[in-house]
Amino acid sequence: MLGLNLPVVIVLAAVGGVLAWRRANTLTWLLYTWVALWAFFKYGFAVPIPRSVATIYLGITGLALVCFASSSRERLSETVQPIARLILEPRYRLALAGLLVALPALAAYNVYADLNVPLEAPGFGREVHPPPPTEMTVHDETVDMATAENPYLHYNHDDPELYGEHLENGRRVYYENCFWCHGDGMGGDGMFAHGLNPVPSNFNDVGTLPILQSSFVHWRIAKGAPGLPGAGTPWDSMMPAWEKFLTTEEMWDVNLFIYDFNGYEPRALGQH
Amino acid sequence: MATLAAAVLLVALPAGGQVDLGTEEQRAAGKIVYDKYCGQCHGDTGDGNGYATPRVKPKPRDFTTGTYKFRTTPNGMLPTDDDLRRVIEIGAPYTSMPGWPNLTSAEIQNVIYYIKSFSPDFENPDRYGEPIEIPRPLESTEESIARGRVVYEEQGCAACHGEVGRGDGPSAPTLVNDKGDPIKVADLTQRWTYRGGATKEDIYRTFSTGLNGTPMPSYADSLEIEDRQHLVNYVYSLGDGDDPNYGTLITAVYSEEPIDLEDGETLDALFETAPMTRFPLVGQISEPGRNFFPSVTSIEAQAVYNRDEIAFRVRWHDLRADTSGRNSPSLEVPMWDEDNGIGAEAADDGGDDFFGDAGGDDFFGEFGGEEAPAEDDFFGDSGGDDFFGDGGDDFFGAADAGPPGAEFSDAVALQFPASLAPEETPELKPYFLYGDSQNPVDLWFVNLTYGVADTFRGRGSESIEPTEADIVEAVTSYDQGEWTVTYKRRRSSRAGVSFAEQQYTPVAFSVWDGFNRERGNKRALSSWFYVYTEPSVQPATTFPIVRAAVIVLVLELLVVFLVRRRARRQAAGEEAAGGTLAATEAPAV
Numbered sequence: 114m115l116g117l118n119l120p121v122v123i124v125l126a127a128v129g130g131v132l133a134w135r136r137a138n139t140l141t142w143l144l145y146t147w148v149a150l151w152a153f154f155k156y157g158f159a160v161p162i163p164r165s166v167a168t169i170y171l172g173i174t175g176l177a178l179v180c181f182a183s184s185s186r187e188r189l190s191e192t193v194q195p196i197a198r199l200i201l202e203p204r205y206r207l208a209l210a211g212l213l214v215a216l217p218a219l220a221a222y223n224v225y226a227d228l229n230v231p232l233e234a235p236g237f238g239r240e241v242h243p244p245p246p247t248e249m250t251v252h253d254e255t256v257d258m259a260t261a262e263n264p265y266l267h268y269n270h271d272d273p274e275l276y277g278e279h280l281e282n283g284r285r286v287y288y289e290n291c292f293w294c295h296g297d298g299m300g301g302d303g304m305f306a307h308g309l310n311p312v313p314s315n316f317n318d319v320g321t322l323p324i325l326q327s328s329f330v331h332w333r334i335a336k337g338a339p340g341l342p343g344a345g346t347p348w349d350s351m352m353p354a355w356e357k358f359l360t361t362e363e364m365w366d367v368n369l370f371i372y373d374f375n376g377y378e379p380r381a382l383g384q385h
Numbered sequence: 386m387a388t389l390a391a392a393v394l395l396v397a398l399p400a401g402g403q404v405d406l407g408t409e410e411q412r413a414a415g416k417i418v419y420d421k422y423c424g425q426c427h428g429d430t431g432d433g434n435g436y437a438t439p440r441v442k443p444k445p446r447d448f449t450t451g452t453y454k455f456r457t458t459p460n461g462m463l464p465t466d467d468d469l470r471r472v473i474e475i476g477a478p479y480t481s482m483p484g485w486p487n488l489t490s491a492e493i494q495n496v497i498y499y500i501k502s503f504s505p506d507f508e509n510p511d512r513y514g515e516p517i518e519i520p521r522p523l524e525s526t527e528e529s530i531a532r533g534r535v536v537y538e539e540q541g542c543a544a545c546h547g548e549v550g551r552g553d554g555p556s557a558p559t560l561v562n563d564k565g566d567p568i569k570v571a572d573l574t575q576r577w578t579y580r581g582g583a584t585k586e587d588i589y590r591t592f593s594t595g596l597n598g599t600p601m602p603s604y605a606d607s608l609e610i611e612d613r614q615h616l617v618n619y620v621y622s623l624g625d626g627d628d629p630n631y632g633t634l635i636t637a638v639y640s641e642e643p644i645d646l647e648d649g650e651t652l653d654a655l656f657e658t659a660p661m662t663r664f665p666l667v668g669q670i671s672e673p674g675r676n677f678f679p680s681v682t683s684i685e686a687q688a689v690y691n692r693d694e695i696a697f698r699v700r701w702h703d704l705r706a707d708t709s710g711r712n713s714p715s716l717e718v719p720m721w722d723e724d725n726g727i728g729a730e731a732a733d734d735g736g737d738d739f740f741g742d743a744g745g746d747d748f749f750g751e752f753g754g755e756e757a758p759a760e761d762d763f764f765g766d767s768g769g770d771d772f773f774g775d776g777g778d779d780f781f782g783a784a785d786a787g788p789p790g791a792e793f794s795d796a797v798a799l800q801f802p803a804s805l806a807p808e809e810t811p812e813l814k815p816y817f818l819y820g821d822s823q824n825p826v827d828l829w830f831v832n833l834t835y836g837v838a839d840t841f842r843g844r845g846s847e848s849i850e851p852t853e854a855d856i857v858e859a860v861t862s863y864d865q866g867e868w869t870v871t872y873k874r875r876r877s878s879r880a881g882v883s884f885a886e887q888q889y890t891p892v893a894f895s896v897w898d899g900f901n902r903e904r905g906n907k908r909a910l911s912s913w914f915y916v917y918t919e920p921s922v923q924p925a926t927t928f929p930i931v932r933a934a935v936i937v938l939v940l941e942l943l944v945v946f947l948v949r950r951r952a953r954r955q956a957a958g959e960e961a962a963g964g965t966l967a968a969t970e971a972p973a974v
Contacts (some may be wrong), residue, residue, distance in 0.1 A: 202949045212392035213941050214953055224933040227925050233632040234915040235889050237812035240515040288425035293670060293677070298422065307631065308665035310912045337671070339816065348814040348824070349913055353671040374421075383526045 283370025327379035407498030415499030426581030430504030451506030460603035533619025553866025576624035630660035636690035674718035674906030707899030716905035819843035854880030
């Protein structure tokens with residue numbers, strides 16, 4: 114779900130819960146926030162986020178925490194007092210010595226690790242659902258994106274038999290054309306998916322079809338990757354422009370089918 | 386429940402006769418699952434003729450025949466429910482048969498009952514065999530592997546699988562399954578592509594029980610158990626690891642040496658120092674000329690550079706070298722051929738037209754009669770012919786006559802953007818598919834018939850022109866099922882991309898297998914990846930590490946010193962002032 118590594122997220126949340134229950138002091142919270150964030154970036158995602166991005170976030174968070182700690186006299190003293198005690202009180206001498214060794218070692222290790230990260234191909238963000246054009250032409254017909262809807266959707270109520278025929282045709286179109294990438298169960302995991310970057314959309318996901326209007330989906334099917342604006346990195350995506358292969362009816366039918374298969378409905382017109 | 390029933394039956398019937406067809410309700414529940422998830426490939430009536438069938442290879446199993454590949458039961462027998470469950474849960478890798486991890490155990494059992502109802506064989510106790518026992522693998526010692534190698538040779542595995550297991554044995558191009566479809570021999574070096582599973586137990590099972598319906602025989606009768614265990618170790622040792630470890634980056638290493646393509650040994654030594662990355666290839670299915678079942682699924686690449694030149698080496702496996710035909714990136718592929726019969730011009734209205742052969746003859750005239758689409762081809766089992774081109778007859782003849790007479794040759798291309806992305810939009814690249822009108826690509830194309838590199842400039846699939854701005858040299862070799870192509874070019878280019886130090890340059894790959902009639906846009910290709918030219922002088926690493934430690938230590942000591950000094954002063958002040966302020970002020974270090 115959401116590409117998160119759930120066990121890690123749960124453990125981090127649990128630690129936070131324990132701290133709240135034990136009424137941990139401000140310093141502990143500050144340290145926890147930063148370390149938890151670091152752990153989240155490093156282990157919390159199924160596909161780890163780029164190191165450089167994580168470093169920037171952690172830097173910003175660090176600054177924010179310092180600001181937070183020094184925002185009031187009380188907080189400041191709550192943060193600083195334990196540190197002062199560690200340094201001053203003789204009974205912490207051993208702990209202090211340990212810390213004096215551990216921190217430089219950690220810093221050295223971090224630099225070492227930085228120098229030895231396996232090189233990565235540069236990664237660029239992409240907008241998954243960039244704004245569509247206001248209108249488009251598909252097979253010589255102009256489609257007004259604001260008002261277009263799947264013309265067969267209403268058969269669902271009006272004429273179930275006809276609806277069934279369109280669905281079956283959509284099923285044919287899907288399994289003749291789409292499953293290599295989007296997968297047999299539409300999980301975005303077809304037999305070619307491992308070779309694609311960006312990966313094919315997962316239609317099981319609640320964050321995909323249900324939040325899109327059927328005209329948006331029609332646009333993506335008809336114009337494919339080449340129809341995307343620059344923010345959608347059209348040069349990388351293998352999503353074909355299906356108007357080259359399919360009739361308008363077939364494109365609406367497969368549109369109908371991918372919604373029906375997953376038990377979703379397109380977002381209604383006018384909803385944003 | 387099911388196992389209980391099976392256990393009861395097992396007691397009641399003679400060994401092997403575990404007929405268990407489930408209840409009416411179970412089969413009905415199985416049908417619901419099947420109709421939603423399986424029928425589009427295996428056919429709504431279980432005959433293997435679903436919508437996807439003409440466009441996949443291998444074909445979905447025809448459940449009416451009772452012939453199953455992946456079984457623990459002896460050759461020719463029906464699979465056990467557990468065998469079927471295994472395939473349904475994890476699928477058959479690198480085929481269109483996916484795993485279904487989302488189905489519950491009960492759903493899988495129900496769909497198994499339903500599948501079994503397609504074939505009367507499952508009612509016949511004589512078709513059930515006792516599952517074989519799979520012993521624990523022997524330790525993989527050198528002796529064991531050596532003994533396995535001997536068995537491999539004695540048993541003639543190499544005739545199909547090739548000397549070193551790359552699927553390039555002399556019979557490989559001629560093999561067909563029991564439906565007459567050409568069948569690809571497993572590449573034993575790429576374990577992740579084994580359809581029946583890649584563990585030692587799976588391998589033992591595969592050649593012990595054989596794969597029904599395919600030329601892959603059973604060796605249960607001809608091999609002692611111990612020899613089979615050694616053979617497992619040998620087959621396993623051929624593999625390149627469990628995981629393909631697909632990468633996204635070629636790291637080009639710097640060398641002082643000259644790069645001489647003519648001097649094979651020095652060249653090999655030079656590439657020894659460069660890391661090898663494997664990239665996934667998939668069929669080109671975004672533009673007309675679609676290739677739904679590419680034969681090559683991955684390519685390995687590495688690069689070295691010196692002061693003036695850069696060299697790339699790519700390697701891939703191919704069951705035979707096709708070096709007599711023609712090929713080029715822009716060779717036209719008729720719509721009918723690419724789609725194996727289904728589909729037609731986009732503007733068509735659907736319906737019958739799609740399946741008729743309107744316009745078909747013209748296209749095929751050009752390529753010779755054997756491709757003319759017989760009506761059966763569209764839906765029948767023989768849709769396979771296209772895969773292996775001219776079909777059997779020609780082939781056997783050709784095999785005797787020396788060079789195999791494929792119409793299209795093997796080929797490979799590296800693709801680079803014609804220029805690097807501008808600084809404001811570093812993410813910008815040409816369209817991965819031969820570029821686009823604004824952002825062209827350069828192709829370093831090698832037709833393996835000639836073994837020399839030709840350069841093309843691509844501005845989209847419709848506009849691929851030869852260029853001569855840069856000279857790219859290439860040497861090629863084919864050895865035991867593996868092509869190796871080494872390219873070389875000057876690092877700086879007059880018209881295309883230059884390879885500066887520490888630069889990330891997008892790169893993509895295409896491979897054409899002539900045997901699979903791949904040409905033009907019908908090819909295996911990759912997404913965009915990158916090549917990085919490593920700095921020629923590696924930065925020192927000890928200094929920054931020590932520096933970091935020292936800086937942190939100094940900071941720490943400084944804090945400790947300041948805190949202590951302050952505390953001392955305060956103590957002194959307290960003594961003087963009688964300690965009134967200390968309680969509130971002390972903490973603010």
